[in-house]
Amino acid sequence: MTLILTDEELALADSVRKFVADRSPLTSLRQLIASGEPYDAGVWKQLTAQLGLAGLTIPESYGGVGAGYSALSVALTELGGGLVASPLLACVLAAEVLLQLDDDAAKDELLPRIAGGELIATLAVASSAGGRVTAAGAGDGSVVSGAVLTGSVSPVLNGTEADVLLVPADGSDGRTVIYLVDGGADGLSRTRLTAVDHSRSLARVALAGTPGRALTGDAAAALSAAADLANLALAAESAGAMKACLDMTSAYARIRVAFGQPIGAFQAVKHRLADMEKSWELGNAALRDAARAGDEKPDRFSVAASVARVLLAGAYADAAVDTVQLHGGIGFTWEHDAHLYYKNGLSNKVLLGGPGEQLDRLADSLGI
Amino acid sequence: MSDDFRARARAWLAANAPRRAAGDDEAEAESRGQAAVLAEQKAFQAKLHAAGFAGITWPAEYGGQGLGSAEQIIWSQESRDYDLPTGAFFIGLSMPGNTLVELGTDAQKRRYLPKMLSGEEIWCQLFSEPGAGSDVASLQTSAVRDGDEWVLNGQKVWTSGAQFSDFGAILARTDPTKPKHNGISMFIVDMHAPGVTVRPLKVATGHSPFNEVFFDNVRVPADALIGEENKGWDAAVVMLRHERIAIGTMGSSRTNPLAFDSLRDLAAGLGRTDDQGVRRELAELYARGRAVQLFALLLREETQAGRLPGARGSVAKLAGSDLGRLAGNIAADVLGDQIAGFDAAELAAVTTSIIAAPGNAIAGGTSEIQRNIIGERVLGLAKDPGVDRSTPFNQLRVGTQRQQ
Numbered sequence: 143m144t145l146i147l148t149d150e151e152l153a154l155a156d157s158v159r160k161f162v163a164d165r166s167p168l169t170s171l172r173q174l175i176a177s178g179e180p181y182d183a184g185v186w187k188q189l190t191a192q193l194g195l196a197g198l199t200i201p202e203s204y205g206g207v208g209a210g211y212s213a214l215s216v217a218l219t220e221l222g223g224g225l226v227a228s229p230l231l232a233c234v235l236a237a238e239v240l241l242q243l244d245d246d247a248a249k250d251e252l253l254p255r256i257a258g259g260e261l262i263a264t265l266a267v268a269s270s271a272g273g274r275v276t277a278a279g280a281g282d283g284s285v286v287s288g289a290v291l292t293g294s295v296s297p298v299l300n301g302t303e304a305d306v307l308l309v310p311a312d313g314s315d316g317r318t319v320i321y322l323v324d325g326g327a328d329g330l331s332r333t334r335l336t337a338v339d340h341s342r343s344l345a346r347v348a349l350a351g352t353p354g355r356a357l358t359g360d361a362a363a364a365l366s367a368a369a370d371l372a373n374l375a376l377a378a379e380s381a382g383a384m385k386a387c388l389d390m391t392s393a394y395a396r397i398r399v400a401f402g403q404p405i406g407a408f409q410a411v412k413h414r415l416a417d418m419e420k421s422w423e424l425g426n427a428a429l430r431d432a433a434r435a436g437d438e439k440p441d442r443f444s445v446a447a448s449v450a451r452v453l454l455a456g457a458y459a460d461a462a463v464d465t466v467q468l469h470g471g472i473g474f475t476w477e478h479d480a481h482l483y484y485k486n487g488l489s490n491k492v493l494l495g496g497p498g499e500q501l502d503r504l505a506d507s508l509g510i
Numbered sequence: 511m512s513d514d515f516r517a518r519a520r521a522w523l524a525a526n527a528p529r530r531a532a533g534d535d536e537a538e539a540e541s542r543g544q545a546a547v548l549a550e551q552k553a554f555q556a557k558l559h560a561a562g563f564a565g566i567t568w569p570a571e572y573g574g575q576g577l578g579s580a581e582q583i584i585w586s587q588e589s590r591d592y593d594l595p596t597g598a599f600f601i602g603l604s605m606p607g608n609t610l611v612e613l614g615t616d617a618q619k620r621r622y623l624p625k626m627l628s629g630e631e632i633w634c635q636l637f638s639e640p641g642a643g644s645d646v647a648s649l650q651t652s653a654v655r656d657g658d659e660w661v662l663n664g665q666k667v668w669t670s671g672a673q674f675s676d677f678g679a680i681l682a683r684t685d686p687t688k689p690k691h692n693g694i695s696m697f698i699v700d701m702h703a704p705g706v707t708v709r710p711l712k713v714a715t716g717h718s719p720f721n722e723v724f725f726d727n728v729r730v731p732a733d734a735l736i737g738e739e740n741k742g743w744d745a746a747v748v749m750l751r752h753e754r755i756a757i758g759t760m761g762s763s764r765t766n767p768l769a770f771d772s773l774r775d776l777a778a779g780l781g782r783t784d785d786q787g788v789r790r791e792l793a794e795l796y797a798r799g800r801a802v803q804l805f806a807l808l809l810r811e812e813t814q815a816g817r818l819p820g821a822r823g824s825v826a827k828l829a830g831s832d833l834g835r836l837a838g839n840i841a842a843d844v845l846g847d848q849i850a851g852f853d854a855a856e857l858a859a860v861t862t863s864i865i866a867a868p869g870n871a872i873a874g875g876t877s878e879i880q881r882n883i884i885g886e887r888v889l890g891l892a893k894d895p896g897v898d899r900s901t902p903f904n905q906l907r908v909g910t911q912r913q914q
Binding site for chain 2: 392403406407409411413423424425427428430431452501502508509
C-alpha cells in the first residue's frame with residue numbers, strides 16, 4: 143500500500159481539474175445561486191456520461207467503472223476544490239448501501255442507472271438529531287416486502303431532486319430495514335431547505351403513510367459502510383476546498399502590500415498560512431491513507447476514514463475563516479469567493495455526523 | 511528483494527531487540543549510571559551494524575548498506591514497536607552523519623562514517639549559542655586561521671550528548687568582515703581536545719539532557735572543514751534539514767508515556783474513560799498522531815519517487831511539536847487532579863513527559879522558525895525584512911553585536 147497517487151489517479155485528477163476549470167468555474171456556482179437551480183444538469187450529464195464519476199465505486203457487472211474508493215476520493219478532491227454542485231455524493235452513498243445489501247433485484251434495477259447518471263438516488267439519513275422514520279406493517283421478525291413509512295429526516299442530500307430514496311426505518315420490533323421509496327410515492331413530501339452552502343442542495347424529507355419496498359440484507363452494516371464512505375467523501379471534498387483556500391490566500395499574501403511590504407512578510411500572516419499548510423498536509427496524508435485502506439485494507443477503513451474526516455472537517459472550516467480574515471475587507475464581500483468556501487466549510491463539517499459524533503464513533507472503534 | 515529485507519529485519523528485531531518499558535535515556539542514566547547505559551548502547555549499535563541495519567541508505571564504501579529509501583521505510587515500520595537502545599547515536603547519525611554523506615570529503619567519509627555506524631564514536635552538533643538561538647547566524651564563536659590549523663574560541667549551548675561525544679560538528683565565524691550568513695564555516699572538532707569544557711545544563715524536568723560547551727583556544731586541523739570555508743551556513747542548512755526530517759519523522763514509539771496507547775491505558779486505569787470529554791480528546795489524539803505518522807510516510811514515499819521533501823521537513827517538525835503539546839494537554843486532562851500530587855511511579859513518568867513536552871517546540875528550531883520556513887520556502891511568501899542580512903558582521907550594531 144502506498145500513499146502517493148498512481149499515474150492513473152494523477153491522470154484522473156488532471157482530467158477532473160480541467161473539466162472543473164472549463165465547465166464549472168466558481169462563476170457558474172454564482173449563476174446557480176441566481177437561478178435557484180440545485181445543480182447544472184449539463185455539468186451533471188458530463189460528469190457521469192463523459193467522466194463516469196457516478197460509477198467509480200460501482201462494479202463493472204452493474205455498469206460502473208469499478209475503480210474504487212481511491213479514485214473516487216481523487217475526483218471528489220478536485221470537485222470539492224471547485225465547489226462543484228452535483229448530486230454525486232448522494233448517488234455514491236445510495237449506491238454504497240445497495241452494494242452492501244443483498245437485494246439482487248434492487249441492485250440490477252438501480253445500480254446501472256445510477257452509474258450512468260440517469261437516476262438520482264439518495265440516502266435519507268442525517269445526523270442522530272436529524273429525525274427518524276418508522277415502518278408500520280413490518281416487524282414481528284417476519285420478512286415483509288413492503289411497509290408504510292412515517293416520519294421526517296433532515297437534511298437529506300439532494301432530497302428534492304432524487305428519483306428514488308433509500309429510507310432506513312425502524313419497525314415495531316426495533317429492527318432497522320432500508321426501504322426503497324419512489325420519488326413520486328403517495329404521502330412523500332420534499333421541501334428544499336435554505337442551505338448555508340450554496341453548492342449543496344438539501345431537503346427535509348417527510349413521509350406520511352408512504353409506501354416503501356423493503357430491501358433485503360443487513361441494514362445496519364450497509365448504513366455503517368455508507369457512514370464510512372461519507373467520511374472519506376467529505377474528507378476528500380474538504381481537502382480539495384482547503385487547498386483552494388490555501389492557494390488563494392497565499393497568492394494574495396504575496397501580492398497585497400501594506401506598510402511597504404507584501405503582507406506575507408509579516409509573521410502574523412505568514413504563521414497563520416504556515417499552520418494552514420501544516421493542517422492541509424496532515425489531513426491530506428490521512429485522506430490518502432483512508433482512500434487506500436478503502437480499496438486494500440477494508441478492516442482498517444472505518445477508523446482511517448474517521449481520522450481523515452475528523453482532521454479535515456475542522457481544518458478546512460478553520461482555513462476558510464482564515465481565508466476571509468487574511469483577505470481583509472475584500473474577503474468579506476459577496477463578490478469575493480472566500481464566503482463560498484466559508485459556507486461550504488461550515489456545512490461539510492457537520493453533514494452526516496459532526497465532529498463530536500465522529501469522535502464518539504472513533505473512540506468506540508479504538509476501544510477507549 | 512524488499513520482502514527479503516523485511517523478513518530479515520523482522521526476524522533480527524524479534525531475536526535481538528528489547529521491548530522495553532517506558533523510560534527516557536536521561537532518567538535511566540541517572541538510575542543506572544551513564545557508563546552502563548552507554549556501554550549497552552554501544553554494544554547494541556555494533557550488533558545492529560554487523561547485522562546490516564545501520565546506515566541503510568549510506569554508501570557501502572563508508573560502512574553503509576547501500577540500499578534505497580524503500581528499505582529505510584521498511585526498517586522504520588518494522589522497528590516501530592521496539593525501543594532500540596540507540597539514543598546516543600540518534601543525533602550523530604541523522605545530523606552530522608547525513609551531512610558528511612552529502613558534503614564531506616572522501617577522506618572525511620572514510621575516517622568518520624564507519625565508526626559512527628558501528629557505535630565506536632559518538633557525535634554531537636554545536637550550533638546554538640547563548641546569544642544566537644533562533645538567529646543562529648549571529649553566532650560569536652570564532653575560528654581564526656593559524657598555519658595549518660584553526661583556533662576555536664567561544665561558547666555553545668543546548669548540546670545534546672556533548673558529555674559523552676567523541677566528535678562534534680561546530681559552526682564558527684571565520685570572516686567577520688562578511689555579512690552574517692557569509693562568514694561562517696563548519697568544522698569537525700575533537701571533543702576530547704585540550705580547551706574543550708563540557709558542563710551539564712539542568713532543564714525543567716530536573717534532568718540534564720543538554721550541555722553548555724566552552725572552547726578555549728581549541729585547535730582543529732585545516733582538513734576538519736566540512737564543505738567550503740565561509741560556506742558553513744549552506745552546510746548548516748543541510749544539517750538542519752536532516753534534523754527536521756529526523757525529528758519530524760521520529761514517530762512516537764508505543765512506549766512513550768504520551769503516545770495514544772499509553773494514555774488510553776492510563777485513562778482506563780484511572781477510570782476516566784466514562785468521561786465523554788476525555789474519550790473525545792483521546793480519539794482526537796489518535797487521529798492527530800496517526801496523521802503525523804502518515805505525513806512522515808508520505809514524505810518518504812515522495813523522496814523514493816524522486817521528489818525531495820525540501821522545506822516540507824519543517825511541516826513534519828512543526829506537526830510533531832504541536833502533537834507533543836496536544837498530547838501533554840490531554841495527558842494532564844486524563845490525570846485530572848492526580849497531576850497536582852501523586853505517589854505512583856507510573857504517574858511520575860507521565861508527569862515528566864508532560865513537563866518535557868514544550869521542549870519539542872524549541873529544540874531543533876522553534877515552531878516559530880519552522881513557520882517562517884514553511885511560509886517562505888513552501889508557500890513562497892516574502893522574507894521578513896531583516897536589517898542585518900547585508901551588513902558586514904563586524905559593522906553590525908544589533909543583536910549579538912549591540913554595543914553596550
